[in-house]
Amino acid sequence: MSERKIRVLMAKPGLDGHDRGAKVVARALRDAGMxxxxxxxxxxxxxxxxxxxxxxxxxxxxxxxxxxxxxxxxKVIELLKANHQEHVRVFVGGIIPDEDILLLKQMGxxxxxxxxxxxxxxxxxxxxxxxx
Amino acid sequence: MNLAASILKNDRLAIARLMSLIENGTPEGLAELDTLFxxxxxxxxxxxxxxxxxxxxxxxxxxxxxxxxxxxxxxPVSVGIIAVDPSSPFSGGAILGDRVRMRDLAGDPNIFxxxxxxxxxxxxxxxxxxxxxxxxxxxxxxxxxxxxxxAGQTEVDIARLAHTTLVIEAPGLGDDIQAIxxxxxxxxxxxxxxxxxxxxxxxxxAILRSALQFAPAHHPGYHHPVGDVVxxxxxxxxxxxxxxxxxxxxxxxxxxxxxxKVAEQIELHRDYLVESGEWAKRDRKKxxxxxxxxxxxxLMERWRNTVTETRYREVLNQVINREISxxxxxxxxxxxxxxx
Numbered sequence: 196m197s198e199r200k201i202r203v204l205m206a207k208p209g210l211d212g213h214d215r216g217a218k219v220v221a222r223a224l225r226d227a228g229m230x231x232x233x234x235x236x237x238x239x240x241x242x243x244x245x246x247x248x249x250x251x252x253x254x255x256x257x258x259x260x261x262x263x264x265x266x267x268x269x270k271v272i273e274l275l276k277a278n279h280q281e282h283v284r285v286f287v288g289g290i291i292p293d294e295d296i297l298l299l300k301q302m303g304x305x306x307x308x309x310x311x312x313x314x315x316x317x318x319x320x321x322x323x324x325x326x327x
Numbered sequence: 328m329n330l331a332a333s334i335l336k337n338d339r340l341a342i343a344r345l346m347s348l349i350e351n352g353t354p355e356g357l358a359e360l361d362t363l364f365x366x367x368x369x370x371x372x373x374x375x376x377x378x379x380x381x382x383x384x385x386x387x388x389x390x391x392x393x394x395x396x397x398x399x400x401x402x403p404v405s406v407g408i409i410a411v412d413p414s415s416p417f418s419g420g421a422i423l424g425d426r427v428r429m430r431d432l433a434g435d436p437n438i439f440x441x442x443x444x445x446x447x448x449x450x451x452x453x454x455x456x457x458x459x460x461x462x463x464x465x466x467x468x469x470x471x472x473x474x475x476x477x478a479g480q481t482e483v484d485i486a487r488l489a490h491t492t493l494v495i496e497a498p499g500l501g502d503d504i505q506a507i508x509x510x511x512x513x514x515x516x517x518x519x520x521x522x523x524x525x526x527x528x529x530x531x532x533a534i535l536r537s538a539l540q541f542a543p544a545h546h547p548g549y550h551h552p553v554g555d556v557v558x559x560x561x562x563x564x565x566x567x568x569x570x571x572x573x574x575x576x577x578x579x580x581x582x583x584x585x586x587x588k589v590a591e592q593i594e595l596h597r598d599y600l601v602e603s604g605e606w607a608k609r610d611r612k613k614x615x616x617x618x619x620x621x622x623x624x625x626l627m628e629r630w631r632n633t634v635t636e637t638r639y640r641e642v643l644n645q646v647i648n649r650e651i652s653x654x655x656x657x658x659x660x661x662x663x664x665x666x667x
Contacts, residue, residue, distance in 0.1 A: 199351050200419070200444075225420035232442050235427035242433040246426060249440055251343035279340055 201229040203254040206243045211261035223314035244274035259289040284324045331362035349458040363465035370464040374489030379477025381497040382521040384428035385580035393590040405437040407463035407471040414444040457617045486514035487616045491596045495519045498527035523577035638664035
């Protein structure tokens with residue numbers, strides 16, 4: 196029978212329409228053998244939490260370039276908890292100022308990746324977070 | 328863990344958990360499914376297939392909306408959706424992108440959408456698809472839509488899992504010879520010509536119509552390759568009045584034009600299946616096929632344990648060195664790795 200696959204929900208919350216980064220990472224995770232559920236643009240935190248529940252994912256990846264991360268990410272984390280999905284690891288990609296990185300990590304975000312991050316780093320950190 | 332009891336109460340977290348256990352083929356998942364099985368058999372299972380890019384996901388999105396918000400006189404029904412996309416044959420990974428087209432359905436507690444990768448299975452659906460359908464069926468979803476991968480000519484397994492199969496076509500996909508070849512058109516109960524606002528729609532419809540003229544008057548349903556369910560079970564006589572004529576329906580899935588008609592035809596097809604006795608017949612074939620697929624993988628696994636990895640590689644190397652033929656190798660391996 197088939198082995199356990201890492202399942203990732205890749206979502207773009209909020210209103211910015213730049214999804215190239217999300218697609219590049221989705222492709223890299225696919226090539227690393229993961230199953231990536233891609234939801235597309237303009238997702239609300241409610242839509243993301245609901246999709247994470249139905250898809251029973253291990254990881255939620257959020258790509259945000261709009262600057263609304265401090266409004267959107269805590270909401271996603273709160274909704275995941277409300278759905279009894281506290282085991283889901285949250286990763287963030289985008290333009291996040293240093294002072295916010297600290298706050299987001301305190302809220303439970305596992306990894307935050309800005310421009311220039313290699314896809315290898317993202318793949319290995321997701322693997323590490325899931326297998327430990 | 329008692330997932331089955333929670334699933335019978337439509338607990339969405341339990342549904343999602345068990346789906347993963349079934350996809351991963353775990354014994355505890357299969358045991359939960361055993362408990363659920365007597366509660367299955369109620370849902371109307373609808374297969375949606377067609378070439379990549381014809382608009383399957385968009386159409387499923389609109390269809391689900393029609394089922395949830397029907398026009399006057401019809402009751403809304405709950406909808407489960409299983410959307411299959413291919414796994415990479417190289418990395419085993421997958422990008423499952425069908426949810427992108429289904430964002431209209433978010434927030435409705437009577438819709439459950441699950442994306443699934445084929446994980447190496449041919450035929451257009453995944454090995455575990457039947458199990459996932461059973462979970463949604465037991466949870467009480469009244470209509471279950473299964474969207475296949477963008478299918479080519481032989482990805483016809485969906486017709487074995489579904490009561491009603493929709494084949495989606497679009498203008499510009501092929502000439503009349505493509506249309507009378509064996510395969511995907513043969514399994515259609517309803518033909519949908521999507522992108523009806525694109526040029527070439529008249530020609531495409533004419534081609535499909537003429538292809539249907541070559542089809543036998545009574546749609547025979549999908550032929551079982553191993554052997555049909557014993558005919559003595561089939562006491563129902565199919566009368567001439569209850570012949571199903573395959574409709575060709577034009578749609579524009581992006582804005583929903585024509586989709587209401589498709590939903591109507593799906594309900595008519597369900598009535599036809601029930602009244603003609605075809606529903607029971609398809610159900611028997613479906614279960615036989617599901618059982619045989621499971622049997623195959625179970626026998627395969629059992630066989631795999633009879634041959635050591637070393638012996639397997641030895642025999643394989645003999646083939647690679649052209650010392651024995653592939654058929655001879657199979658003979659040896661089937662006997663636990665020893666020549667007779």
